Amino acid sequence: MKKYFENYLRNRCSGKDFESFIELFVDKKNQPVLEQQMKENWEETSQGGATPDLSSTLHKIHFEINSQEKSTGKSPYFLTYLTRIAAILLLPLAVAFFFQWQKSGQPDEMLQTVSTPLASKTSFVLPDGSKVWLNSGSSIRFPQEFDGDERLVELTGEAYFDVQKSEQPFRVKTAHFTVDVLGTAFNVLAYDNEIPAVTLERGKVTLHTKSKKQATLLPGQQAVVDTIGHEIALTEVETKLFSSWIDNQLILKDEPLGEVVARLERWYNIEINVIDQSLMEKRMTASIEFESIREVMELMELTLSIHYEYDKDQRKLNISKANN
Incomplete structure (x- = not known):
């Protein structure tokens, strides 16, 4: 784990090494070791100051990776999304938090x-x-x-x-x-x-x-x-x-779709486009914890009578009226 971690930070990972690191990362029993490596790297490279609490972020990343690997059906973008999580979010996020x-x-x-x-x-x-x-x-x-x-x-x-x-x-x-x-x-x-x-x-x-x-x-x-x-x-x-977000919960109570979309975009780091503006009048009530974006969108399809599709060329979700 330490070897892969150091090679990743120094941009020395081959494609095979990176795949091996991802396999180690998604194994939950390795989480304490990875956390320790992150904290050691922060202490070595920082000039002092607060050390971030990485546990909730690691939990989030683990959940996303595992859920995307298992997902099937009409969401072909999830493998691309998994790659993006691993390459962009995984270590640059957790190691430095842009201190x-x-x-x-x-x-x-x-x-x-x-x-x-x-x-x-x-x-x-x-x-x-x-x-x-x-x-x-x-x-x-x-x-x-x-x-x-x-x-x-x-x-x-x-x-x-x-x-x-x-x-x-x-x-x-x-x-x-x-x-x-x-x-x-x-x-x-x-x-x-x-x-x-x-x-x-x-x-x-x-x-x-x-x-x-x-x-x-x-x-x-x-x-x-x-x-x-x-x-x-x-x-x-x-x-x-x-304040529920500090406990990894996104609670929506009769919120207009425009506000729901803004919060989901930040929560999942994905662009969402509402094609039909009349849908903005719809309101949503839900409690989201570690559900994947696919699960959330399917819930919205059922409760709001909408339809969603992923535009792989523009890398964003499009929401339109449901075809009745």
């Missing part, structure tokens, strides 16, 4: 960036002991040590924070708003192409927009931010619907 170091404006201050590709997520502990879960297609930047007047992190995408209490304020900065807290647990949704929102599970947070509008959230409340007028709308919600 990056860069100098800030102050020469002695180091900033650390953690990013997660699509179809993956990770969790880690910040320098102050606060825990962060980072969802797919997201990025967060923070200093090596919180030694100033505030604990500032910058987020693009989605993250769940369980903040360690301190007199030093904790602040999450996004493109459209900033969240100020002292000690609490909350979810921040701030993808570039989605309506941003903050959902509070416990404690209290204050949200500030660029136009100086602000709102204070209590447990069970969600703040949705208008990115044009920067207005804030507060509603009562089921917080579990917005």
